[in-house]
Amino acid sequence: MKKDREITDQPLFEKIIGLNVLTSEYYTSVVLEALKPEYIDNPGVRLVTNIVFDFYKRRGSLPNTSEIKLYLKDDVERNLLKDTILSFKGLDSKYNTEELIYNTEVFIKQRAIYNAVKKTVDDYSNGSANPNDTLKLFDQACNISLVDNLGLDLFNQIDKFAEDVSKSDECISTGWKWLDTKLNGGFLSKGRALYVFSGQTNVGKSIFLGNIAANIAAQGKTVVVISLEMPETVYGKRISSKITKIPVNELSNRTSELKETLNAYKEQNPNARIIFKEFPPKSVTVGHIKAFIKKLINKGIKPDAVVLDYLNLIASTEGDNSYEKVKDITEQTRALSYVFECPFISATQLNRSGINKEPDLDNISESMGLGYTADVIISIFREDGDDQLGILRTSMMKNRFGDKSGVQLMRIEYLTLTLSEETDHFGDDAETTKAENVLSLLSNKQ
Numbered sequence: 243m244k245k246d247r248e249i250t251d252q253p254l255f256e257k258i259i260g261l262n263v264l265t266s267e268y269y270t271s272v273v274l275e276a277l278k279p280e281y282i283d284n285p286g287v288r289l290v291t292n293i294v295f296d297f298y299k300r301r302g303s304l305p306n307t308s309e310i311k312l313y314l315k316d317d318v319e320r321n322l323l324k325d326t327i328l329s330f331k332g333l334d335s336k337y338n339t340e341e342l343i344y345n346t347e348v349f350i351k352q353r354a355i356y357n358a359v360k361k362t363v364d365d366y367s368n369g370s371a372n373p374n375d376t377l378k379l380f381d382q383a384c385n386i387s388l389v390d391n392l393g394l395d396l397f398n399q400i401d402k403f404a405e406d407v408s409k410s411d412e413c414i415s416t417g418w419k420w421l422d423t424k425l426n427g428g429f430l431s432k433g434r435a436l437y438v439f440s441g442q443t444n445v446g447k448s449i450f451l452g453n454i455a456a457n458i459a460a461q462g463k464t465v466v467v468i469s470l471e472m473p474e475t476v477y478g479k480r481i482s483s484k485i486t487k488i489p490v491n492e493l494s495n496r497t498s499e500l501k502e503t504l505n506a507y508k509e510q511n512p513n514a515r516i517i518f519k520e521f522p523p524k525s526v527t528v529g530h531i532k533a534f535i536k537k538l539i540n541k542g543i544k545p546d547a548v549v550l551d552y553l554n555l556i557a558s559t560e561g562d563n564s565y566e567k568v569k570d571i572t573e574q575t576r577a578l579s580y581v582f583e584c585p586f587i588s589a590t591q592l593n594r595s596g597i598n599k600e601p602d603l604d605n606i607s608e609s610m611g612l613g614y615t616a617d618v619i620i621s622i623f624r625e626d627g628d629d630q631l632g633i634l635r636t637s638m639m640k641n642r643f644g645d646k647s648g649v650q651l652m653r654i655e656y657l658t659l660t661l662s663e664e665t666d667h668f669g670d671d672a673e674t675t676k677a678e679n680v681l682s683l684l685s686n687k688q
Contacts, residue, residue: 249349253284259346260287261330262337263294267304269339270294272388273346281353286326289319347388354383374527374559381529385581414547414585417457418652418663421636425618426644429458429547429587433579435642436572436615438553439589440606441622446634446654446661447589448472448551450622452480453661454587455516455549462513463546466538468531470555474518477551480659481516489657517543523555528574531556535582545584550575552589554608569611576615592621600637600649617642632656633664 249255259277262269274295282288293313297305305313314320358379365371396403413427422428429437441447448471455465469477483490486503493500508514519534535545550556553575558567579586591607601621603613613619619639628635633653638646651664 247345247348249345249352252349252352255345255349256282256284256287257329257333258337258342259349260284260290260326261333262342263291264304264327264330267298269342269346270298270304272343273350274298276350276386276388277346278354280357281350284326286322286329289322290326343388347386350388351383351386354386355380358383374529374557377527377529377533378559381532414458414463415461416454417460418661420650420663421620424638424641424644424646429585430643431546431584433583433585435579435585435617436576437585437587437618437620438612438616439587439620439622440592440601440639441589442592445622445624447622448477449480449654449659449661451549451551451587451589452477452659453484455547456481456484458547459514459516460511462511464513464515464543465517465547465549466535466543466545467516467518467549467551468534469518469520469551470523470526471551472520474520477518477520483658484660487658487660490659491657515543517545524557527557527559528571528578531575532578532581535578539582545582547584548578548582548586550586550588553612554590565609565611568609569615572609572612572615576617590619592623600635601639603639613640616640634661 362376412431414431415428439447439450455467459465556571558571560570561567592601592605593607606613618641621637621639623635633651637649653662
């Protein structure tokens with residue numbers, strides 16, 4: 243990734259912008275949404291840009307000279323337009339498109355950040371500053387991007403498409419064969435996906451997330467666990483118990499064994515890394531989480547996966563109700579999987595109607611916007627008697643990457659909070675097999 247340079251001669255570059263807005267439809271289409279009038283100091287270039295942008299938004303093409311003149315209100319604007327166009331005559335007529343768009347992005351970011359600083363100072367001066375609004379303003383300014391990619395032209399890029407199709411997506415194993423099969427290999431290693439475990443209160447969502455974190459780390463990966471529900475040490479104890487097989491309630495009395503076992507694990511898995519970060523619930527936005535991950539990366543810690551416990555406990559500055567707020571949180575979190583190029587794995591609550599049965603998307607609590615946005619939603623539920631058997635049930639509520647039929651059994655070892663998959667897999671019409679499997683579980687129960 244290229245590091246942004248500074249546009250030192252901004253008056254000259256504004257004229258370059260004005261010339262290309264007038265003459266290049268492609269350039270105009272790329273900069274249209276990001277280049278705001280207040281970013282341009284030159285009144286003539288600002289006039290030209292406003293006219294061209296307004297025309298392009300309405301007609302989808304650049305205006306000719308006569309159409310531009312129809313926009314002019316008086317002699318002042320006519321003279322301003324004339325002087326501005328004359329000032330373009332000393333400029334080069336051709337530019338490297340990629341370099342021009344890159345420099346325009348740098349220019350826009352510089353102006354956006356300057357405006358953000360100015361507005362922040364003004365807001366604090368008059369007592370109307372809001373920290374969340376300020377953070378969002380700077381976040382938007384720093385993440386301006388002019389996309390110079392028209393996507394996939396299927397029929398004119400057949401060879402490239404076939405080559406891409408022949409390559410299997412790189413995945414990180416979930417640690418469970420059944421889930422890897424459902425996800426066509428596991429979590430997408432390059433991100434662009436949000437995976438959510440859903441269940442009722444106290445069914446074991448955090449246990450699933452902790453096991454996922456440990457399973458990924460065991461593959462020599464770096465996992466960041468962001469907790470909005472329990473302290474870092476508590477999360478660390480849970481995952482340490484799974485790794486060391488020391489019961490979680492005995493860790494405090496077996497610290498020597500704990501250290502010895504963790505050190506041995508570290509020697510066997512030198513690249514494994516799990517970082518826990520606790521935030522109070524409803525105290526941080528997705529923007530805060532993004533800033534924290536950037537700090538880790540700046541210190542040389544690039545996550546291979548982010549586990550977030552859990553979505554509904556993130557604060558949102560958008561929306562007037564829970565549906566809008568949770569939808570906004572989910573959309574922003576999924577976007578982070580693009581920004582940091584790694585999978586994000588989280589959890590959400592089910593409502594009361596989803597208790598003690600196989601749930602569907604209608605049972606998601608607070609906002610169906612989460613169901614619409616997440617790529618994969620995996621339900622965790624129990625049926626009568628499952629608690630005594632020490633089993634949990636899982637099913638795919640939504641799956642953009644594969645099959646979502648059937649129910650999978652998971653055995654839970656409560657002493658170490660360890661989940662393991664049963665070989666049994668219940669199909670939709672396998673009631674006889676289901677009964678035999680339950681009897682088998684009963685006979686094998688310790």
